[in-house]
Amino acid sequence: QVQLVESGGGLVQAGGSLRLSCAASGRTFSNNRMAWFRQAPGKEREFVATITWSSVTYYADSVKGRFTISRDNAKNTLYLQMNSLEPEDTAVYYCAADRRTRLAPTMSAYDYDYWGQGTQVTVSS
Numbered sequence: 001q002v003q004l005v006e007s008g009g010g011l012v013q014a015g016g017s018l019r020l021s022c023a024a025s026g027r028t029f030s031n032n033r034m035a036w037f038r039q040a041p042g043k044e045r046e047f048v049a050t051i052t053w054s055s056v057t058y059y060a061d062s063v064k065g066r067f068t069i070s071r072d073n074a075k076n077t078l079y080l081q082m083n084s085l086e087p088e089d090t091a092v093y094y095c096a097a098d099r100r101t102r103l104a105p106t107m108s109a110y111d112y113d114y115w116g117q118g119t120q121v122t123v124s125s
Contacts, residue, residue: 001026002024002025002026002027002097002114003024003025003026003116004022004023004024004095004096004097004114004115004116005022005023005025005116005117006020006021006022006093006094006095006116006117006118006119007020007021007022007023007119008020008021008119009093009119009120009121010120010121010122011122011123011124012085012121012122012123012124013123013124014085014086014087014123014124014125015084015085016085016123017081017082017083017084017085018082018085018121019079019080019081019082020036020079020080020082020093020095020119020121021077021078021079022034022036022077022078022079022080022095022116023075023076023077024076024077024078024097024114025076028073028076029071029073029076029078029097030053030073030076031053031101031102032053032097032098032099032100032101033050033051033052033053033097033098033103033104033105033106033111034050034051034071034078034095034096034097034098035047035048035049035050035051035069035095035096035097035106035107035112036048036049036050036069036078036080036093036094036095036096037093037094037096037109038089038091038092038093038094038121039091039092039094039118040090040091040092043091045094045109046060047060047107047108047109048060048063048067048069048080048093049063049067049068049069049080050069050105050106050107051069051070051071051078051105052103052104052105053101053102053103054102055070055071056104056105057069057105058105058107060107062088063082063089066082066083066084066085067080067081067082067083068080068081068083069081078095078097080093080095082121085121085123086123087123087124087125088123089121089123090121090122090123091121092118092119092120092121093118093119093120093121094115094116094117094118095115095116096109096112096114096115096116097112097113097114098111098112098113098114099113099114
Protein backbone atom coordinates (compact mmCIF):
# COMPACT_ATOMS: atom_id res chain seq x y z
CA GLN A 1 0.00 0.00 0.00
CA VAL A 2 1.49 3.29 -1.14
CA GLN A 3 1.41 6.16 1.33
CA LEU A 4 2.60 9.75 1.14
CA VAL A 5 2.78 11.54 4.47
CA GLU A 6 3.44 15.28 4.64
CA SER A 7 4.88 17.08 7.65
CA GLY A 8 6.44 20.40 8.54
CA GLY A 9 3.47 22.72 8.21
CA GLY A 10 2.56 25.28 10.83
CA LEU A 11 2.03 28.94 11.65
CA VAL A 12 4.70 31.43 10.59
CA GLN A 13 4.93 35.20 10.25
CA ALA A 14 5.23 36.84 6.86
CA GLY A 15 8.83 36.77 5.70
CA GLY A 16 9.53 33.55 7.57
CA SER A 17 10.44 30.09 6.34
CA LEU A 18 9.17 26.54 6.57
CA ARG A 19 10.39 23.23 5.20
CA LEU A 20 7.81 20.65 4.23
CA SER A 21 8.62 16.96 3.95
CA CYS A 22 6.75 14.15 2.22
CA ALA A 23 7.76 10.64 3.23
CA ALA A 24 6.78 7.91 0.79
CA SER A 25 6.27 4.26 1.66
CA GLY A 26 5.01 1.16 -0.11
CA ARG A 27 7.21 1.69 -3.17
CA THR A 28 10.15 3.78 -4.27
CA PHE A 29 9.74 6.90 -6.38
CA SER A 30 13.31 7.53 -7.49
CA ASN A 31 12.30 7.21 -11.16
CA ASN A 32 9.03 9.11 -10.84
CA ARG A 33 8.08 12.74 -11.02
CA MET A 34 6.73 14.20 -7.82
CA ALA A 35 5.12 17.51 -7.00
CA TRP A 36 3.64 19.87 -4.45
CA PHE A 37 0.17 21.38 -4.81
CA ARG A 38 -1.77 23.62 -2.46
CA GLN A 39 -5.37 24.56 -1.81
CA ALA A 40 -6.47 27.70 -0.04
CA PRO A 41 -9.96 28.02 1.52
CA GLY A 42 -12.58 28.57 -1.15
CA LYS A 43 -10.10 28.08 -3.98
CA GLU A 44 -9.20 25.26 -6.32
CA ARG A 45 -6.11 23.15 -5.82
CA GLU A 46 -3.14 24.74 -7.59
CA PHE A 47 0.26 23.60 -8.73
CA VAL A 48 3.29 24.75 -6.73
CA ALA A 49 6.36 22.83 -7.91
CA THR A 50 7.46 19.60 -9.51
CA ILE A 51 10.66 17.57 -9.77
CA THR A 52 11.37 14.80 -12.23
CA TRP A 53 13.29 11.55 -11.86
CA SER A 54 16.36 13.42 -13.21
CA SER A 55 15.83 16.33 -10.80
CA VAL A 56 14.55 18.78 -13.38
CA THR A 57 12.40 21.29 -11.52
CA TYR A 58 9.56 23.59 -12.47
CA TYR A 59 7.73 26.19 -10.36
CA ALA A 60 4.56 28.19 -10.41
CA ASP A 61 5.28 31.87 -11.11
CA SER A 62 3.86 32.83 -7.71
CA VAL A 63 6.57 30.90 -5.83
CA LYS A 64 9.52 31.10 -8.21
CA GLY A 65 12.61 32.40 -6.43
CA ARG A 66 11.11 31.77 -2.98
CA PHE A 67 10.40 28.03 -2.91
CA THR A 68 12.76 25.13 -3.67
CA ILE A 69 11.68 21.57 -4.35
CA SER A 70 14.14 18.73 -3.79
CA ARG A 71 14.22 15.00 -3.23
CA ASP A 72 16.30 12.47 -1.32
CA ASN A 73 15.90 9.16 -3.12
CA ALA A 74 17.80 7.27 -0.44
CA LYS A 75 15.13 8.37 2.05
CA ASN A 76 12.27 8.19 -0.46
CA THR A 77 11.36 11.71 0.65
CA LEU A 78 10.30 14.88 -1.13
CA TYR A 79 10.92 18.37 0.29
CA LEU A 80 9.68 21.90 -0.22
CA GLN A 81 11.78 24.70 1.25
CA MET A 82 9.62 27.81 1.51
CA ASN A 83 11.28 31.18 2.15
CA SER A 84 9.96 34.74 2.22
CA LEU A 85 6.51 33.43 2.98
CA GLU A 86 3.52 35.67 2.29
CA PRO A 87 -0.04 35.56 3.65
CA GLU A 88 -1.12 34.49 0.16
CA ASP A 89 0.84 31.26 0.66
CA THR A 90 -1.63 30.16 3.34
CA ALA A 91 -3.10 26.83 2.24
CA VAL A 92 -3.11 23.10 2.76
CA TYR A 93 -0.06 21.71 0.96
CA TYR A 94 -0.21 18.29 -0.69
CA CYS A 95 2.54 16.14 -2.14
CA ALA A 96 1.84 13.95 -5.12
CA ALA A 97 3.60 11.24 -7.11
CA ASP A 98 3.14 9.76 -10.56
CA ARG A 99 3.17 5.96 -10.85
CA ARG A 100 4.74 6.18 -14.33
CA THR A 101 8.50 6.53 -14.67
CA ARG A 102 10.98 8.81 -16.41
CA LEU A 103 8.59 11.45 -17.70
CA ALA A 104 8.92 15.19 -18.27
CA PRO A 105 7.69 17.76 -15.74
CA THR A 106 3.96 18.36 -15.53
CA MET A 107 1.81 20.89 -13.68
CA SER A 108 -1.42 18.95 -14.10
CA ALA A 109 -2.87 17.31 -11.01
CA TYR A 110 -4.44 14.69 -13.29
CA ASP A 111 -0.99 13.27 -14.04
CA TYR A 112 -0.36 12.29 -10.42
CA ASP A 113 -1.73 9.06 -9.02
CA TYR A 114 -0.76 9.18 -5.35
CA TRP A 115 -1.57 11.97 -2.91
CA GLY A 116 -0.81 12.75 0.70
CA GLN A 117 -3.35 13.93 3.24
CA GLY A 118 -1.97 17.47 3.31
CA THR A 119 -0.31 19.73 5.85
CA GLN A 120 -1.59 23.17 6.83
CA VAL A 121 0.60 26.22 6.28
CA THR A 122 -0.62 29.50 7.75
CA VAL A 123 1.25 32.75 7.19
CA SER A 124 0.26 35.69 9.37
CA SER A 125 0.74 39.30 8.31
